[in-house]
Amino acid sequence: MGKLGDMANKAKEMAKGHxxxxxxxxxxxxxxxxxxxxxxYDAQTDKAADAARRSYGSNSTTDR
Structure with a gap:
């Protein structure tokens, strides 16, 4: 895997821990x-934030 992929995986692992x-x-x-x-682009940023949170297993959702 390339450096960018390695960095992304490392960030995801760190997010899972914190x-x-x-x-x-x-x-x-x-x-x-x-x-x-x-x-x-509020709807799109909400969707992207939710996807990011799911990627590291967060149960947090932001109520707007």
Whole structure:
């Protein structure tokens, strides 16, 4: 696997070990994109954030 794939796998493993911190990072990234785009892509960022959370086994969901 290439370096990018290795880095992605390492990040996923770290997120599995620290899901609360990973949730904060995902939430922050989602909020930043929403702010910069004026919530134009809110549905897409919600979907992407949920997929990211599922990838490391988080049970957290953000209520809006």
């Amino acid at each position: 899901p609360e911190q990973a949730d904060k990072g995902v939430e922050g990234a989602e909020r930043m994109v929403d702010e910069r785009t004026g919530d134009k």
